Every structure is written in structure tokens, then in C-alpha cells.
Amino acid sequence: MREFTLIRARSGAQALQALAAYPDARLMAGGTTLYDLMKLGVERPQHVIDINGVDEFKRVDTAANGELVLGSLARMSDVAADPRLVSDYPALSESLWRAASQQLRNMASLGGNVLQRTRCAYFRGGEPFACNKRVPGSGCAAQDGIDRGHALLGASRHCSATYHGDFAVALVAFDAVLDVLGPNGMRTMPFEALHRLPGDRPDLETTLAPGEIIARIRVPATPLGRASTYHKIRDRESYAFALASAAVALQMDGPVVREARIALGGVATRPWRAREAERALIGQRLNIETALAAGFAAFAGATPGHHNAFRIDLGARTVADALMIASTRA
Amino acid sequence: MTTHASAEQSGSPGPQIDRRDFVLSVVALASASSAASAAPVPAAPVPAAPAPAAPDGPTVHAGSVPLTFVVNGQARALAVDPRTSALDLLREGLQLTGAKKGCDHGQCGACTIHVDGRRVVSCLTPALQLDGRTVDTIEGLQRPDSSLHPMQQAFIDHDALQCGYCTPGQIMAAIACVREGNATSPDRIREYMSGNLCRCGAYNGIVAAIGQAATQMRVG
Numbered sequence: 001m002r003e004f005t006l007i008r009a010r011s012g013a014q015a016l017q018a019l020a021a022y023p024d025a026r027l028m029a030g031g032t033t034l035y036d037l038m039k040l041g042v043e044r045p046q047h048v049i050d051i052n053g054v055d056e057f058k059r060v061d062t063a064a065n066g067e068l069v070l071g072s073l074a075r076m077s078d079v080a081a082d083p084r085l086v087s088d089y090p091a092l093s094e095s096l097w098r099a100a101s102q103q104l105r106n107m108a109s110l111g112g113n114v115l116q117r118t119r120c121a122y123f124r125g126g127e128p129f130a131c132n133k134r135v136p137g138s139g140c141a142a143q144d145g146i147d148r149g150h151a152l153l154g155a156s157r158h159c160s161a162t163y164h165g166d167f168a169v170a171l172v173a174f175d176a177v178l179d180v181l182g183p184n185g186m187r188t189m190p191f192e193a194l195h196r197l198p199g200d201r202p203d204l205e206t207t208l209a210p211g212e213i214i215a216r217i218r219v220p221a222t223p224l225g226r227a228s229t230y231h232k233i234r235d236r237e238s239y240a241f242a243l244a245s246a247a248v249a250l251q252m253d254g255p256v257v258r259e260a261r262i263a264l265g266g267v268a269t270r271p272w273r274a275r276e277a278e279r280a281l282i283g284q285r286l287n288i289e290t291a292l293a294a295g296f297a298a299f300a301g302a303t304p305g306h307h308n309a310f311r312i313d314l315g316a317r318t319v320a321d322a323l324m325i326a327s328t329r330a
Numbered sequence: 331m332t333t334h335a336s337a338e339q340s341g342s343p344g345p346q347i348d349r350r351d352f353v354l355s356v357v358a359l360a361s362a363s364s365a366a367s368a369a370p371v372p373a374a375p376v377p378a379a380p381a382p383a384a385p386d387g388p389t390v391h392a393g394s395v396p397l398t399f400v401v402n403g404q405a406r407a408l409a410v411d412p413r414t415s416a417l418d419l420l421r422e423g424l425q426l427t428g429a430k431k432g433c434d435h436g437q438c439g440a441c442t443i444h445v446d447g448r449r450v451v452s453c454l455t456p457a458l459q460l461d462g463r464t465v466d467t468i469e470g471l472q473r474p475d476s477s478l479h480p481m482q483q484a485f486i487d488h489d490a491l492q493c494g495y496c497t498p499g500q501i502m503a504a505i506a507c508v509r510e511g512n513a514t515s516p517d518r519i520r521e522y523m524s525g526n527l528c529r530c531g532a533y534n535g536i537v538a539a540i541g542q543a544a545t546q547m548r549v550g
Contacts, residue, residue, distance in 0.1 A: 004412060005391065005392055005412075006391040006395050007389065007390050008389040014387060017388060031454060031459065032454050035454055035456055036436060036454055048412070101526075102522050102525060103439060103450050103503065106448045106450050237524075238521050
């Protein structure tokens with residue numbers, strides 16, 4: 001691992017000050033992504049800012065009926081077990097506890113989780129492999145490589161690396177927003193605007209400006225929360241990244257869908273809101289046929305590579321099963 | 331060289347140096363020598379930022395990082411290379427070799443320890459994050475009368491291991507699993523123990539052992 005200088009920040013202002021002084025610095029919270037990639041030599045920061053002492057990023061407020069306020073340094077395991085999330089937003093809770101292991105969830109922060117980097121083996125594998133995300137302009141080894149786990153939606157010829165996070169998928173389904181602290185103070189942005197498509201610059205992953213820090217995530221109060229689920233299909237039953245996943249939320253008029261939210265995970269280059277699938281469902285009676293039609297609508301724009309086409313059918317059925325599970329909670 | 335563990339301030343390798351100590355002394359050289367001569371590395375103020383000069387700016391640690399924490403009830407004061415993992419510090423610096431290095435990337439759970447009572451993987455915990463915290467490892471389970479923790483006894487009773495390499499991590503994860511309230515059914519135990527891999531495939535025994543110990547721990 002490359003040597004680095006540690007900087008400890010104990011307030012948001014100190015963290016901003018450190019980022020201004022060392023523009024190349026990386027922020028470290030739980031470390032489960034950054035420290036791992038530093039061991040692999042994929043991340044090579046000269047300065048690391050430890051923000052675990054910044055108490056103002058830890059506050060969680062999930063009081064009944066209001067919006068959810070989730071500090072970016074809150075830990076995944078704590079938020080997954082929050083009684084309000086469990087009862088009123090099961091998709092959010094499930095997206096957290098169906099990710100990683102309890103050990104990692106005890107460590108990982110929400111902010112770090114949504115900013116986690118891809119698990120593409122060519123990105124993580126380092127030097128022997130071309131990767132436009134790791135070394136801009138070097139090419140993409142996945143284009144002619146093993147792409148079983150690569151993205152079906154949102155890919156470009158420069159990068160088809162999957163965004164593997166789960167929580168972010170549930171957040172886009174619920175129209176969450178981010179409060180971002182920067183040199184000019186706090187700004188609020190839609191969560192869905194955080195992650196970029198790879199296009200011809202896959203090295204640019206988010207819309208955060210240099211020197212900005214995610215302070216908290218806010219989820220609006222919504223009647224859609226309760227009838228929701230995060231359904232995740234993996235190669236094994238637990239502790240694996242998604243082959244396909246879906247965050248869905250429903251508001252029903254009896255058997256008819258009044259409003260629907262559908263977001264896809266594990267199949268796209270960024271957290272993926274499937275609005276065409278939502279439109280296909282609104283006003284329909286929900287049954288397995290209409291649910292499957294919505295599922296396939298979500299994948300209408302899919303562009304399979306060499307080894308990943310099976311995940312189109314799998315993904316559509318994941319959406320359909322998620323809708324049926326959510327409807328039992330309406 | 332994959333380890334960057336530090337020697338303790340108080341204890342330096344003796345004159346009889348074996349290969350292991352030699353390797354340790356080399357990796358620990360920078361921090362050990364500075365630690366021997368003086369206090370932990372002094373904190374320097376951050377260079378002037380646009381804002382008015384802040385006397386309470388962030389702390390910059392050039393070189394090694396001072397670290398005080400409690401491990402298995404014993405206070406420790408060290409200086410570590412900031413690259414050091416908690417696992418390497420425990421194993422190579424403090425000779426607490428119970429936590430095992432399996433994958434070193436947070437994928438197998440063999441290095442599970444407790445920090446402030448919560449289970450974490452020590453391979454992905456930078457040692458610098460232990461500052462001011464309380465660490466418990468498998469070595470700390472030993473009781474004054476040398477009897478086994480109910481979870482250790484349960485692993486024996488249910489033949490919950492073959493080679494035993496994953497066992498310290500399994501047991502530390504399992505104790506936390508019970509304390510969290512996540513050992514309430516075989517399915518829930520499987521879900522909340524999924525971060526601990528056993529390549530011998532002793533899973534049935536592990537689930538049974540945790541079920542037994544959970545009952546005893548709730549009573550006891």
C-alpha cells in the first residue's frame with residue numbers, strides 16, 4: 001500500500017478545511033471500500049481524511065410521520081434496524097440488511113455505502129487489465145471479457161461496470177435528497193442526480209464537486225413506504241452482490257395500482273429508476289401477468305453482452321416477484 | 331511486504347532475533363524508533379486555509395499515528411504506520427494471533443473481533459480507527475477459572491469445525507449475533523452469520539452450536 005498522511009477532522013468545517021488544503025485527499029469513514037481498494041493498489045491517495053469524529057454527520061432522526069433524516073456517518077446496521085424504517089419503509093431496511101455482512105454493516109457508513117465503487121473484476125484487478133474507470137483512456141477489458149456480472153442498462157462502449165450498491169437503489173425509488181456540504185455552504189440535490197452514467201468518462205462517477213461532502217440523506221414521508229420491498233437475487237442466498245434486484249413501492253386502490261415506484265439494482269451502471277415500468281403498471285389490476293409485463297418493460301432498453309443476457313429474464317422476474325411481495329404489505 | 335504492524339512502545343525485540351521478529355522489527359522500525367525516543371508523533375496544524383486561521387483545525391499526522399486503546403481489558407499505547415490494519419496490529423504487533431487472516435479483504439470473516447462491543451472484520455479496520463476504543467478478541471474469552479465460554483463449548487459439543495481456521499472468527503461473530511438478538515431461529519442465524527465462511531462446510535454444526543449457546547447466554 002502506498003504511504004499516506006492521515007488527517008483527522010472532528011467537524012464538518014475541519015473536513016472542508018482539510019479537503020481545501022489537500023485536494024487529492026480521500027475521505028475515510030468505515031473504510032470498507034476505500035481501505036480495501038488501497039490494499040489492492042487501485043486507490044493510491046497521498047492524504048486520507050478520517051471523518052469518523054465528525055458528530056454532526058451522525059445524526060439520525062426518524063420520528064414518526066416526518067421525513068427520514070439519515071446522517072451520512074450513520075452505520076448501515078443501525079439504520080437497517082431502525083424501527084421506523086422496518087415498519088414504514090421496509091424496502092430501505094431490507095436494502096441495508098441484505099447487503100454485505102453484519103460485520104461490514106457495523107463498519108460501513110451510509111455515505112460511503114452510496115459512494116462505493118464497482119466490483120468489476122477488471123477495475124479491481126488492477127494493472128494487467130485495461131479499465132477506463134481506473135486509468136482513463138486505457139480501454140475496457142470487459143468489452144471482450146467475462147461480462148456475466150456487467151450492466152445491461154446504462155453501459156457505454158467505454159464502461160459497462162455495474163453499480164452494486166443496494167441502499168442507493170431503494171433511495172432513488174423513494175425520491176430521496178442529499179444535503180451536501182461544500183466550500184459555499186450546504187446545498188440540496190436529488191439523490192437520483194448523484195451517480196453519473198459512464199458515457200465517455202467512466203472515471204467521473206458522481207456529480208459531487210471537488211471539496212464537497214455528503215452530510216445527510218433525507219427521505220420524504222410518503223404513503224408508498226409501507227407497501228415496499230427490496231428483493232435481491234444472488235448466486236447464493238446471502239452475503240453476495242445482486243445478480244438482479246428491485247426496490248418497489250406501491251399505493252393501491254383495492255386491486256388496482258394507484259402509484260408505483262420501481263428501481264433496479266445489480267443490472268445497471270448506476271442506481272436505475274424504471275419509470276417506463278411504473279407507467280405500465282399504474283391503473284392496472286396487479287397480478288402476476290401485469291407484474292411480469294412491468295418487469296419486462298423495465299428491461300426494454302437492455303443491451304446484453306456476451307454472458308449476461310440471462311439476467312434480463314431474471315431481472316424482469318425479480319421485479320415481478322418484488323411487486324407481488326410489496327402488494328401483500330398494502 | 332504486506333504488514334505494517336508496529337512494535338509496542340515499551341517492548342522492543344530482544345537480542346535473540348528469529349526470522350519473524352526480524353521481519354517485525356524492520357516493518358516497525360520507523361515508529362518504534364520514534365516511539366522509543368519520545369512521546370507519540372506530535373500533531374502539526376493544517377496549512378493555512380482560506381478561512382481565518384483556525385487554531386482548532388484538523389490534525390495532521392505525518393508518519394506514524396499515536397494510538398491508545400484497550401484490548402481484552404488491557405490498556406495499550408502505541409504508534410502505528412497508518413497503513414496498518416487492526417488485524418496485523420493484533421497478530422504481528424501484539425502477538426494476539428487468535429484472529430485469523432483469511433482473505434484480508436473483508437470477504438471471509440476469519441478476522442472478526444469486537445470493537446466497542448460490535449463485531450467488525452479487523453482486516454478492513456485500519457488500526458488508527460481503534461484509537462480510544464475497546465477491543466475484544468477470542469483470547470479475551472478466557473475466564474479466570476480457565477473454563478470455556480458457552481459458545482466455545484457449544485462448538486465442541488456440536489463438532490462445529492474441522493480444520494478450525496475460521497473458528498475464532500465464527501465464535502466472535504456468533505457471540506455478537508446472540509447479543510444483537512439475531513440468533514432467534516436457524517434461518518436468522520444463517521442470515522446473520524453469512525459473513526463467516528467455512529470451507530470445511532461445518533455449517534450445520536455451527537448453526538446448532540449457536541442455537542445451544544444462545545439459550546445458555548440468555549439464561550446466564
